Amino acid sequence: MFRYVHTNIIAKDAQKLIKFYKGVLKCRSIGETRDLRGEWLDRLTGISNAHIVGEHLCLPGYDKDHPTLEIFSYDTVENSCKTINKSGMAHLAFEVDDVESTLQLVLQNGGNQIGELVKTEFADGRKAVFAYATDCEGNIIELQSWS
Structure with a gap:
């Protein structure tokens, strides 16, 4: 099986960004919150003592629980410059x-x-x-x- 599942945004403040997407862009909670840590996550991310918190929000226009916008925060978040014409994910x-x-x-x-x-x-x-x-x-x- 192949299907699109989610897009992930790493937030400085996951709760603030979740509120934005729910209130402004009509994404809805599907009850999938995360508070993840452990040796498996360190191995997966390559980050020692990784800790992720956040939630999956169903995108507007879909009846079920996918696809979602996955909004997470790490304990430490790297900052980068975002521009409309930067290579990679644009918008x-x-x-x-x-x-x-x-x-x-x-x-x-x-x-x-x-x-x-x-x-x-x-x-x-x-x-x-x-x-x-x-x-x-x-x-x-x-x-x-x-x-």
């Missing part, structure tokens, strides 16, 4: 009813806007609204709506 995208009002919720909950909110029409006649933003810890998210 998480969420289709929303109203990009403008969702962007305002992002900003009211500690996020920031990247670039401009853009409205465009494609050759097939579909119209879309897009905005890039960051969550309250600087992870890049894309907001989009289609008509």
Whole structure:
């Protein structure tokens, strides 16, 4: 079997980031919290005395318990610069009813806007609204709506 299971975000403050994704982007708790440590985790991560806490949140638009956004914190978190054109994982995208009002919720909950909110029409006649933003810890998210 092959199936997509989750995307992991390492947070400086897991509880704050979990609250952001639940409140702003409609992710929901599925009751899978984690408080992990042990020799097996040290071996898996390559980090001595690793300790992970966090929760799995079901992504909006899915009825069951997958796929999830796995938000974890380690006791020690490394910081790095995130930019929209950095190689590797760039952003998480969420289709929303109203990009403008969702962007305002992002900003009211500690996020920031990247670039401009853009409205465009494609050759097939579909119209879309897009905005890039960051969550309250600087992870890049894309907001989009289609008509």
